Amino acid sequence: MKNIYLDHAATTPVAQKVIKAMKPFYQADFANPASAHLPGQKSAAAIEDAREIIADFLGAEKAEEIIFTAGGTEADNLALKGVAMAKAEEGKHIITSQIEHHAVLKSCEYLEKHFDFEITYLSVDENGLVDPEELKAQIREDTILISIMYANNEIGSIQPIKELVEIAQTNEILFHTDAVQIPGQFKLDVKNLGVDLLSISAHKFNGPKGVGALFVKKGIELVPQMSGGSQERKRRAGTVNLAAVVGMGKAATITASNLENKKEKLLALREYFISELLTNFKDVKLNGPEAELRLPANINIAFKNFNSESLLFNLSLNKIAAAAGSACASGSLNVSHVLEAIGLEKDYAQGSIRFSLGQNNTKAEIDYVIKTLKEITTRLESL
Template identity: 50%
Template sequence: MSKFIYLDNAATTKAAPEVVEAMLPYFTEDYGNPSSVYEFAGKSREAVTKSRETIADALGAQANEIYFTAGGSEADNWALKATAEAYESKGKHIITTKIEHHAILHTAEYLEKKGYEVTYLDVDENGVVKLEELKKSIRPDTILISIMFANNEIGTIQPVKEIGEIAHANGILFHTDAVQAFGQIPIKVDEFHIDMLSASGHKLNGPKGIGFLYIRKGVKIRSFVHGGAQERKRRAGTENVPGIVGLGKAVERAMTSMGKRTAHEIEVRDYLIEKVLGEIPYTRLNGHRTNRLPNNINFSFQFIEGESLLIMLDMEGICGSSGSACTSGSLDPSHVLLAIGLPHEIAHGSLRLTLSEEITKEDMDYVADAIKRIVERLRSMSPLYEDFMKKHRK
């Protein structure tokens, strides 16, 4: 394999060199437990405080509203389960969407087994929540609305500000899974009326195994992990100091580089979209054409299987995916693509490519040529494509 092009940054990103450099001392030099009282531990404690403040500044939040977790899935679980428990005296109804990450959907299913009711909102053909349907779904016993900031598969950005306004106008808490959006889009929690927000370090060139949950001051969220007094008694366990330091550095880097980086990603993204749609027939772009994450591309190619496409792209040195990495072992088509109205046979032929700032237009030329060649080969072996072409030649 002479070429390697990594286009699965929605699954995980490469840790930036400055992130790794910032983390290293906390493994072997400043390795003290932040909860200890002696001076040596103070360096770890200060590092945790600094990262917490960096993240809070990025969101326009207060440092004591940031709680470190093991990642986005834990943060999502915490937001839903702890809200359900804390507010069950008010009601047991939660609203989310059909296109959420499985960290939300499976947690919602768990809560349904515990006696809670969950409304799963439909989306339009671009994957956008229908605000009127959201309003109609609100009940007197609704305690939480949880809608992702931007979709991890098709990249569509939701009308988060309007959703937050609707939630607060009805006295309902609003949580957003911003795992894909944080670091790609400017997010200020007050502007978007967000009460809770989940994010993960490895999606923005930070380390794996670290994330955070923003909890607005005054929200009655209870402890998620019981034990010690860490994270202001809400999430017990010795702090992952190297991870927290790496996350803080990654957030600092993401905020500093966001404008230039995302402008480049959008330019390269749109270059590939136009090239593929223009050169490969019977192809569609999934998600909103412009109101999407800067680095996200999702195609569906008729008459092929996405898994075969991925394997053959891998042989060309190209890493992509057919959807969320958390469902890569599933043979079922993407729940997101089905929710936007695609039939099973088209949803099965999907390809998600997610860029980094390192990807160039020259890389995209190579990728487009490889996709075109592979799609043509796969279609040449497809009886469905052969029948389709015979009908259209008459």
């Protein structure tokens, strides 16, 4: 059996058409887009073309509402810190959830420590879902921003973002969502959602690493988090990663054209995988919500009284790549903050594995994974 990659929530392979689109901008059309000469203007035009594509990809009304960043982490940082510093005189209270990506959680910690902001961390239920009523109850007069992720990267729970946004709008509070896991699984439409800010990252939908985007609704003020030049309309200093931005635009075009077929395939594979796991193993739990409230590519399964590190090591020896949780938290021996937040018992939480599917995975690969997992668990039980 060839290598089986089941960690697409961490990153995805760059599509060949994306690589082809990027190549000219490394040598032939390499000029700095901030330069005034003709080659520079050509580079700048390529960036603006990509900006138009990403704006359309997200359902934004204007291309100028897109800020290119170095990835989802920077987009989240810019959204939270940028809004917080711009609106600090109006209030210093932010609401988020306990299961956010560390880019959001660490940004909140930073604002607490250095700028005296107060952060409310909403709890989630056993499926990882925020209660809209709790959000209503936690809003204060000095609340300036709500940041709730669209879909969780570990357990795949999809939040009722539109309902949460309506609560924010009723109270005239800005709303940001980390939507990094959504492209390639669902269509994004910022106008329909009503969000004020939204983060994405290219490498989650077959684009290059090191580039992302932040949607910022027109009229919203942000304090830049990087000092330097006037790139990105003075909102993000630094020479734009030209080739990567072009690649992101190409990846968005490809993703949009194949979305429904990919989603249908992922859903079928996910349900087959979950069924096989629950049928073939005793004392296992599916972490996160059922069916329609779960990302199509996500399977997070807990094996009672097993250690995820041992399971993953043995899977890797058999050419199977999976994860224990967020790639950004790898190396930590602690139980995931997401699994703690949903109240998963420790004897299950320590044996939790995330499998995340891609469009090139097959049923035969899943069968091999099930067979291999049975061999691994049987062997580990006998030790």
